[in-house]
Amino acid sequence: MATMSERPGPVVVVGASLAGLRAVEGVRRAGFKGELVLVGAEEHLPYNRPPLSKDLLTGMVEHNALGLCTEEHLADLGVTLRLGTPATGLDLGAREVVLDGARLPFGSLLVTTGSRPAALPHGGAPPRGVHLLRTVDDALALRDDLSRARDVVVVGAGFVGAEVASSAAELGARVTVVEAAPAPLARALGPTIGEVCGRLHGLHGVTLRCGAGVAALEGTPAVTSVRLTDGTRLPADVVVVGIGVRPDTDWLEGSGLDLSDGVVCDETLNAGHPGIWAAGDVATWTNPLYGRRMRLQAWTAASGRPLRRRATLSPTPRNPARSSRTSGPTSTASGWPRSACRARRTNRTWSGTSKACASSPCIPTATGSAWSSPWTDRI
Numbered sequence: 001m002a003t004m005s006e007r008p009g010p011v012v013v014v015g016a017s018l019a020g021l022r023a024v025e026g027v028r029r030a031g032f033k034g035e036l037v038l039v040g041a042e043e044h045l046p047y048n049r050p051p052l053s054k055d056l057l058t059g060m061v062e063h064n065a066l067g068l069c070t071e072e073h074l075a076d077l078g079v080t081l082r083l084g085t086p087a088t089g090l091d092l093g094a095r096e097v098v099l100d101g102a103r104l105p106f107g108s109l110l111v112t113t114g115s116r117p118a119a120l121p122h123g124g125a126p127p128r129g130v131h132l133l134r135t136v137d138d139a140l141a142l143r144d145d146l147s148r149a150r151d152v153v154v155v156g157a158g159f160v161g162a163e164v165a166s167s168a169a170e171l172g173a174r175v176t177v178v179e180a181a182p183a184p185l186a187r188a189l190g191p192t193i194g195e196v197c198g199r200l201h202g203l204h205g206v207t208l209r210c211g212a213g214v215a216a217l218e219g220t221p222a223v224t225s226v227r228l229t230d231g232t233r234l235p236a237d238v239v240v241v242g243i244g245v246r247p248d249t250d251w252l253e254g255s256g257l258d259l260s261d262g263v264v265c266d267e268t269l270n271a272g273h274p275g276i277w278a279a280g281d282v283a284t285w286t287n288p289l290y291g292r293r294m295r296l297q298a299w300t301a302a303s304g305r306p307l308r309r310r311a312t313l314s315p316t317p318r319n320p321a322r323s324s325r326t327s328g329p330t331s332t333a334s335g336w337p338r339s340a341c342r343a344r345r346t347n348r349t350w351s352g353t354s355k356a357c358a359s360s361p362c363i364p365t366a367t368g369s370a371w372s373s374p375w376t377d378r379i
C-alpha cells in the first residue's frame with residue numbers, strides 16, 4: 001500500500017486544521033525525515049471547531065483555549081508553517097501548489113481544506129448582522145452581535161444551526177429557527193428523531209418554523225427582519241445562516257482532480273494520481289464498511305485515526321460518528337445516521353436505530369447506525 005512519505009521530495013499539506021495537523025503528525029510518526037510543509041489560509045494555528053457554535057458562543061470557553069497544538073509542537077516536528085497563505089491552484093504536471101505569487105514543489109500532496117458554509121442568495125453583500133459560521137473569527141464576530149441581540153433568526157436547522165439556536169437562547173435572545181424540512185436535523189437523523197430534537201428546542205424557548213423558506217433578508221445597513229416565502233416577517237437583529245457547507249475545492253478547479261463531491265478518493269484516500277491524497281471534510285472516499293462513497297463532516301472523520309493506520313493514509317473502515325449539543329443534552333450519532341428513522345426511549349436514553357423504510361435510503365442495523373441522547377421525561 002502506498003504511503004504519503006515514500007515518494008521523494010517534500011510532503012505538502014494544504015489546510016492547517018484538524019485533518020492537516022493529524023496528517024503532519026502521522027507523516028513524522030511514519031519516519032519521514034524530509035521537508036514537511038503545512039499551508040493554511042487562516043492566520044491561526046490549528047484549532048478545534050466544535051466549540052464555535054456552543055461553548056465559545058456562550059462564553060464558557062475563550063478562543064485561546066481552542067488550540068489543537070502549539071507552535072513549539074510543530075517546530076519540534078520540523079514542520080514549515082505557511083499560515084495566512086491560501087493555496088490558489090494546483091499544477092499537477094509540475095507537481096507544484098500555487099500560492100499567492102509563489103510555487104511550492106511537492107513529492108506528495110495532502111489536501112485538507114475542509115468545507116465552507118453556503119450563503120443565502122442575496123443581491124450584493126448581505127446587511128450587517130447576517131452571519132455564517134466556520135472560523136473562530138466568524139464565531140467571535142457572532143458572539144459580539146449576540147451580546148446585544150434581542151431577536152435572532154437562524155436559517156437552517158442542521159447541526160450547526162440547531163447548536164447556534166440553542167446557544168443564542170441560552171444567552172437570553174428570542175430565537176426563531178427557519179427550516180425548509182418538516183423537522184430539525186431531519187436530513188441528518190431522519191424525521192422521527194428530528195421531531196424529538198424539535199421538542200427539545202421548544203422546551204428551551206426556541207420557536208421552530210419548519211417547512212418554511214426565506215424570501216429576503218431585509219434592512220439596510222443592518223438587518224431588521226427576515227421575510228419568509230409565505231409573507232411572514234420575522235424581526236431580527238442577528239441572522240445566522242446555517243444551510244449547509246460545500247467542500248473547499250475552488251482552488252483545485254481545473255487541476256485535473258475529480259471534484260464531483262469534494263476531492264474524490266479511493267479507499268486509501270488517494271485522489272486518483274500518484275502521491276495526491278485528501279482527508280477530512282473535503283474528501284469523498286469509499287468506505288468499505290458501507291460499500292459506498294461518503295463525505296463525512298465530523299470531527300472523528302478528520303481526526304487522527306484514519307490517518308494513522310499502518311502509518312499510511314488508509315482510513316480504518318469504521319462507522320461515522322458525531323456528537324452534538326442542542327438545547328441541553330449532548331446527543332451522539334454513529335453509523336450513517338440519516339437512516340436512523342425510528343426513535344424510542346429506553347431507560348435514560350432516547351435512541352434511534354435504522355430500519356428499512358420507504359422514505360430514506362436505509363443501511364442495515366448491523367452497521368450500527370444509531371442516535372442517542374440522554375433521556376428527559378419532558379420530550
Ligand SMILES: Cc1cc2nc3c(=O)[nH]c(=O)nc-3n(C[C@H](O)[C@H](O)[C@H](O)COP(=O)(O)OP(=O)(O)OC[C@H]3O[C@@H](n4cnc5c(N)ncnc54)[C@H](O)[C@@H]3O)c2cc1C
Pocket residue numbers: 014015016017018019020039040041042048049050051052053085086087088112113114115133134135160248251279280281282296297298299300302321322323324325
Ligand atoms: C461551528 C461548527 C461546529 C461543529 N461541531 C461539530 C461537532 O459538534 N461534532 C463534530 O463531529 N463535528 C463538528 N464540526 C465539524 C468539524 O469541526 C469538522 O468536521 C472538522 O473541523 C473538519 O476538519 P478538517 O481539517 O477536515 O477541515 P476544517 O476544519 O474545515 O479546516 C480546513 C482548513 O483549511 C483551510 N483552507 C481552506 N482553503 C484553503 C486554501 N485554499 N489554502 C490553504 N488553506 C485552506 C481553512 O481555512 C481551514 O483552516 C463543527 C464544525 C463547525 C464549523
